[in-house]
Amino acid sequence: MFSRAFRSTPKSLRPLRTKARQFSSLDLIPDEPSGPSVKTEKVPGPKGVAASKEIDTFQDPRTHVIVPNYEQSSGNYLVDADGNVLLDVFAQISSIALGYNVPALLELAKTDEFAKAAMNRPALGSFPPVQWAEWLKTGLLTVQPKGLDQLITTLCGSSANETAFKCSFMAYRQRERGGPDVPFTKEEMDSCMDNHTPGAPQLSVLSFRSGFHGRLFGSLSATRSKAIHKVDIPAFDWPAAPFPELNYPLEEHVKENEAEEKRCLEEYEKILIESKSTRPVAAVIIEPILSEGGDRHASNNYFRQLRLIAKKHGAFFIVDEVQTGVGATGTFWAHEKWGLKEGEEPDFVTFSKKMQAAGVFHKKETRPNAPYRNYNTWMGDPIRALQAREMLKLIKSHDLVSHTASTGLNLASSFKSLFSSGAAQGKIMNFRGEGDGTYLAWDMASPALRDTFVGKMRNNGVQIGGCGDQTVRLRPMLTFGERHAEVLVGTVERVLKEL
């Protein structure tokens, strides 16, 4: 048991002399704690356990980690039911951009504009508020990926991906049909009501082994992370291509990694070709870093080739930035790094999580040819668009993407130094993500060791997350900086010694 701030600055955390370095989370969150404070022997403590037990009377609590007191949380620090103060580098599964109780956001929430938007929720597709264009043009549309000036808003990442799937299927069939003005046949209109071809076509979405795209029926068919997510659920017979299994650090294994990527690209193209005679691939979906599947990286060239090969075979290309988007990788969108040329942009970029708003950026050519083909009651939520607008303003005015890029470089350097020490030997491997902001990860020797590590980190005041089978992933907020890095690295170091 302890209750103090950790101040063991690793030598390798040398501050970079850049403008972005000057940001401190205290600029945005003046009352952020200076460090964690754990009061109970274990986390969760007795009050957290009791809270989960009460929830158990009506809802499954087996996935609970802690039961937070959000009202007392601040910035990068999450307070739990027992009053423990934890540095949170998991951030609600990577969905908090700036921190808890950021004063500027609480101010927004108290405005008349926000309150009225919250309590007068529109059916956006038919009754959009008179401020809708302004809210998006000064908000979400300011971060539209290059070449994608159309935006369909949704409520979550899964439905953003499924919306991109639907748009892809409609545009694919429209192309086959001969254009937007060629009418549907009576046979198509009749057969689709029975879920049969030709109206419900045998088309597919190609995804990648270990990819995660959501857990609704379409998105789950494209998800290939873990069997427990999929077993017993009917799925579309859609193809999966291998994702390169690279050796880390990437820069030390260039040659064999190139060969692995080449092998995977060939296999991918083979599937695209072979599918044409069975279930043609209307769309390919990929994450820039396979996140839930274990933080798996590939080269920019690999992703460029994926995109070009999809185009060659007439498949739309969807980049799922639900987890990678909004700056954590050191660029606003992770796919910016790929260096796609004009005309090679993705057809769709989906987002959610840290943006709080969710949706699909796309091109006008994939707008369905008739109204009501892409439609539902809410089609997003204006308050999340307002929240995103405010967060984007703060991200820009504080240059938080650059800040995260440089924080990430320093953090990677600290971890590399720590992980090359004796304390990490045989326990930690495949450290990765250097150059991708704070989107860092490493594997541990076994799934059990990973779980033990994550539990001990929590007991030592740091909420950290896992992914894949035995990976630890960092997903801090964009306000995470040097003072949090010190705590994080110091705690990892201490816990490694305990293992």
Next chain:
Amino acid sequence: MFSRAFRSTPKSLRPLRTKARQFSSLDLIPDEPSGPSVKTEKVPGPKGVAASKEIDTFQDPRTHVIVPNYEQSSGNYLVDADGNVLLDVFAQISSIALGYNVPALLELAKTDEFAKAAMNRPALGSFPPVQWAEWLKTGLLTVQPKGLDQLITTLCGSSANETAFKCSFMAYRQRERGGPDVPFTKEEMDSCMDNHTPGAPQLSVLSFRSGFHGRLFGSLSATRSKAIHKVDIPAFDWPAAPFPELNYPLEEHVKENEAEEKRCLEEYEKILIESKSTRPVAAVIIEPILSEGGDRHASNNYFRQLRLIAKKHGAFFIVDEVQTGVGATGTFWAHEKWGLKEGEEPDFVTFSKKMQAAGVFHKKETRPNAPYRNYNTWMGDPIRALQAREMLKLIKSHDLVSHTASTGLNLASSFKSLFSSGAAQGKIMNFRGEGDGTYLAWDMASPALRDTFVGKMRNNGVQIGGCGDQTVRLRPMLTFGERHAEVLVGTVERVLKEL
């Protein structure tokens, strides 16, 4: 062009002398306008048209009806971009329970509790707020349907239905497997990653012709409303049973309606039996009134039989109350009227829309046998649970379900009287919904006439909605009362004369 309140009280709008009659929307919304006011020649006017055009630069505006100014709207009255004041009996596709800018709800939105919940959005499955049990126990759980004490929250109706599907599939396979403790086989775990059997089983959800359950890939496979919703989208090969095509008014066609229901029940059972050898039906999903499909009713006995036959053949029974729930039919849940006995309750009841929160009520026996099988990042949104709690308090304290039941009876009586007059002859038929609160509907002689009618109603100050091919549906809020009914019936009368 005109700008006045309509005050032509139809004789048939006789107030009932009940306690519930005493409610007036002014109790909750003191500044609600006394009537519509249309300032532009057509609705939308020039400002509304311009607003849609601006949205068109980034988003499809072809489904826009009007562009409202929500900040100026009040109670049952929606103000548009041109300052037109419309009585709104469509209520954002049936998703506004109490009205626009209800002071008590705006007050809630301005509380610290709400603001902090809005800006600290949790991953509910792993980090539920310490108040979560209290918020639900004093809110959503107070309206749990009989026998269903478990609640999974979601973000929308489609995902609520898909969650019920997933729970059904998991519970169905668990029963086949021999119980919750029988482990998955290696073959199941491996094959599900390829979307193949046995891991991704060939099971189905049975739905009904004209039913609507959402537009994600699983829910769309169960939706059978309109071809334009389904064409070009791959679908699961799931069966559809006929829904009775009854003659209205129901009480005048008892015998032939009974025969039609019997025919449909037989066909339904036949499909359940025949599917066993191909794609066994794990779940049946039904709306108590088929709403998007054209407000189609059937008898309580029919629904009871549906439920019992599903049970007989081992299929779970899902009641989709996304549109019918929350009081508009004169009971809190529409399926309460069916008179299901103890032990015959539905397995799942889904909700969204007027509740603003969305989710699935179910029984503990359909909790998945392992954690993370039903899981996603947000799993609902606490602020919508808070909003639902406040609305439920107001609904109860003002007895708004009884109010809606009696308002609906009076309104039905007025319409029956009006529709038996010469003005309606050859234009209006199949008036229905009497006894189902304000959930009233009628058909018009053709789809074109329906669309003309809806447009003219709008130009005359009433926002009214269609469904099915040529149906007009009423979906007023629960605060709709006598003074709104006068405007509505008077406007219908005048527009009918213009047709």
